[in-house]
Amino acid sequence: MYRYDEFDARIVSERVAQFRGQVNRRLSGELLEDEFKPLRLQNGVYLQLHAYMLRVAIPYGQLNGRQLRRLAVIARDYDRGYGHFTTRQNIQFNWVALKDIPDVLESLAEVEMHAIQTSGNCIRNTTSDHFAGAAKDEIMDPRPWCEIIRQWSTFHPEFAFLPRKFKIAVTGAEHDRAAIRVHDIGLHMRQRGDVVGFEVHVGGGQGRTPHLAALVNEFVPETELLDYLEAIMRVYNRFGRRDNKYKARIKILVSEIGAEEFRRLVSEEYAAQREHEKIALPPEEIARIHAYFAPPELTPASGPDAAFEALKAEDKEFARWARINLHPHKVEGHASVTISLKPVGGAAGDATDAQMMTVAHLAETYAHDDIRVSHAQNLVLPHVALKDLPAIYRELKAAGIATANESLITDMIVCPGLDYCNLANARSIPVGQAVQEVFADPDYQEDIGRLHINISGCINACGHHHVGHIGILGVDRKGEEFYQITLGGRADEKAAIGDIAGPGLKADDVPGALKRVVDTYRDLRTDKSELFIETLARLGHDPFKEALYAAD
Amino acid sequence: MTSVRPKLKPETPKAVTAWETATGQTVWMAADGSWTKEVGQIAAFTGDEAEARLADALKQEGVVTDPYFMEVTESGGITGRETLRETIRANGPTVAYGESA
Numbered sequence: 036m037y038r039y040d041e042f043d044a045r046i047v048s049e050r051v052a053q054f055r056g057q058v059n060r061r062l063s064g065e066l067l068e069d070e071f072k073p074l075r076l077q078n079g080v081y082l083q084l085h086a087y088m089l090r091v092a093i094p095y096g097q098l099n100g101r102q103l104r105r106l107a108v109i110a111r112d113y114d115r116g117y118g119h120f121t122t123r124q125n126i127q128f129n130w131v132a133l134k135d136i137p138d139v140l141e142s143l144a145e146v147e148m149h150a151i152q153t154s155g156n157c158i159r160n161t162t163s164d165h166f167a168g169a170a171k172d173e174i175m176d177p178r179p180w181c182e183i184i185r186q187w188s189t190f191h192p193e194f195a196f197l198p199r200k201f202k203i204a205v206t207g208a209e210h211d212r213a214a215i216r217v218h219d220i221g222l223h224m225r226q227r228g229d230v231v232g233f234e235v236h237v238g239g240g241q242g243r244t245p246h247l248a249a250l251v252n253e254f255v256p257e258t259e260l261l262d263y264l265e266a267i268m269r270v271y272n273r274f275g276r277r278d279n280k281y282k283a284r285i286k287i288l289v290s291e292i293g294a295e296e297f298r299r300l301v302s303e304e305y306a307a308q309r310e311h312e313k314i315a316l317p318p319e320e321i322a323r324i325h326a327y328f329a330p331p332e333l334t335p336a337s338g339p340d341a342a343f344e345a346l347k348a349e350d351k352e353f354a355r356w357a358r359i360n361l362h363p364h365k366v367e368g369h370a371s372v373t374i375s376l377k378p379v380g381g382a383a384g385d386a387t388d389a390q391m392m393t394v395a396h397l398a399e400t401y402a403h404d405d406i407r408v409s410h411a412q413n414l415v416l417p418h419v420a421l422k423d424l425p426a427i428y429r430e431l432k433a434a435g436i437a438t439a440n441e442s443l444i445t446d447m448i449v450c451p452g453l454d455y456c457n458l459a460n461a462r463s464i465p466v467g468q469a470v471q472e473v474f475a476d477p478d479y480q481e482d483i484g485r486l487h488i489n490i491s492g493c494i495n496a497c498g499h500h501h502v503g504h505i506g507i508l509g510v511d512r513k514g515e516e517f518y519q520i521t522l523g524g525r526a527d528e529k530a531a532i533g534d535i536a537g538p539g540l541k542a543d544d545v546p547g548a549l550k551r552v553v554d555t556y557r558d559l560r561t562d563k564s565e566l567f568i569e570t571l572a573r574l575g576h577d578p579f580k581e582a583l584y585a586a587d
Numbered sequence: 588m589t590s591v592r593p594k595l596k597p598e599t600p601k602a603v604t605a606w607e608t609a610t611g612q613t614v615w616m617a618a619d620g621s622w623t624k625e626v627g628q629i630a631a632f633t634g635d636e637a638e639a640r641l642a643d644a645l646k647q648e649g650v651v652t653d654p655y656f657m658e659v660t661e662s663g664g665i666t667g668r669e670t671l672r673e674t675i676r677a678n679g680p681t682v683a684y685g686e687s688a
Contacts, residue, residue: 064649
């Protein structure tokens with residue numbers, strides 16, 4: 036993984052010192068909240084319902100054991116013993132006192148972490164495939180490019196005050212696990228002959244006006260990527276609306292002027308830039324960054340591992356976990372392990388300090404000191420030998436994080452909702468828990484197969500409800516929580532925005548209604564290999580809407 | 588600056604609530620004008636007095652952040668359209684968290 040050089044270390048520590056001064060001036064009353072707010076947001080500090088929240092950047096979701104241990108210590112010493120992993124592959128601490136935040140940031144800087152650009156109208160954490168560098172279906176590792184984008188976009192003076200926040204995602208596999216079509220810019224790595232390049236999608240996003248990104252360029256060679264991104268950012272910075280917060284994202288610009296005109300503006304800017312001030316990333320610099328992401332030295336196994344196979348035969352729970360939570364690895368005899376943070380009855384994405392310590396220990400002992408955060412709010416050990424899985428499973432089980440549900444119906448994306456968030460209209464976590472309860476039976480879940488339920492507590496869509504196979508949106512009606520259901524969304528290479536099924540439901544009615552929808556799918560699917568989303572596409576939404584609103 | 592919350596009529600009993608600047612914890616104004624973290628100490632104000640109390644809160648920038656009116660009963664109990672939100676601000680999340688989850 037990338038390691039800070041002296042410049043990185045210096046700018047992060049200078050930023051901590053600067054913020055410490057700003058916090059002191061806020062606490063003395065010298066800075067008013069209106070003056071302080073943009074400063075705190077630039078350092079990842081929000082003021083939520085009942086506390087400050089600190090959002091710490093985890094670049095493209097990659098961590099090492101030392102960093103995760105430090106997050107655990109911060110959770111223990113400055114928070115209430117837990118942290119919340121987010122859909123931007125970051126972590127949030129919910130209860131940190133403002134007066135302590137400079138110390139927390141100083142502690143993070145010691146392990147090459149920070150909270151810079153995790154909020155505000157700037158380029159946020161670039162996200163990626165959580166199996167990057169490991170997945171069998173990967174064509175190219177996107178992480179070096181995420182790092183190059185991180186270095187280019189961090190403190191970029193031209194893009195510090197964009198019309199609105201800006202999110203970039205990169206994937207290097209055919210199967211999109213990074214939801215690139217619902218990002219401001221989504222990059223899909225491609226190869227033409229010997230040249231590596233990027234398919235560029237622009238103007239996707241969720242929130243109150245969801246859009247899928249438009250294909251703006253089929254192939255931008257890697258040496259020109261930053262120039263092209265800069266051209267996009269300049270067009271957005273110039274033409275993006277600043278008069279209306281709700282129309283300020285690049286998706287609105289692309290939609291209002293049309294993809295064709297947007298493409299023309301970018302080409303024009305790009306041509307001018309190439310002539311006068313091109314970045315033209317040198318191949319040696321590209322190679323230098325790639326060297327940080329060299330794959331670990333793994334020895335391919337010559338056949339099945341006896342211990343792994345034996346435990347599968349003898350322990351049904353282990354066999355189920357291995358069936359569901361392992362992802363095929365490039366190297367024979369290895370797998371990527373999903374550590375589910377979605378136990379039935381828990382809060383999606385939450386991990387206690389002790390659980391973080393366990394995962395850090397496992398990564399250091401068995402998994403080449405590499406940990407990922409997925410945008411679905413789980414943790415991943417990307418490089419694990421099958422022979423080590425029994426030992427890993429035992430420790431995960433003891434720590435309460437061996438739930439076998441990766442991509443199953445109980446593996447939901449859930450925003451913090453009204454239990455934490457100052458913007459939310461309704462609670463998300465309890466609704467998610469109630470839905471989990473009705474699908475809790477492991478055999479039932481496995482029979483249902485891959486089905487993504489995503490829940491947001493307001494129209495800002497932090498819980499990605501628009502792209503859930505089933506989406507749940509919490510709304511407030513005169514002080515009462517209601518939940519609107521959407522059907523048919525998906526975040527992968529066949530990305531789609533879900534359709535609203537009909538009137539909102541009361542919280543108590545949601546689990547039963549979803550059970551009827553899912554059981555309708557089980558009745559109507561051709562066989563178990565046809566996923567919910569495929570049956571929905573084949574038959575249309577009507578039978579499912581009927582089930583949703585049928586009386587119990 | 589105050590949080591944008593539903594408007595309350597002058598005669599509606601209301602409390603002044605805010606976030607303690609140093610910690611972010613929820614605070615309410617007590618009858619004597621001091622800040623309290625005890626729900627039982629929430630004071631209800633109406634009319635001009637309420638406006639004066641909020642104006643006073645707005646001057647205490649280093650101590651509290653974003654003060655605003657929330658609806659309460661005459662005895663200071665949380666009520667009205669934002670009961671759920673204000674109850675969560677007072678008591679914390681409605682779900683277990685951390686070790687107790």
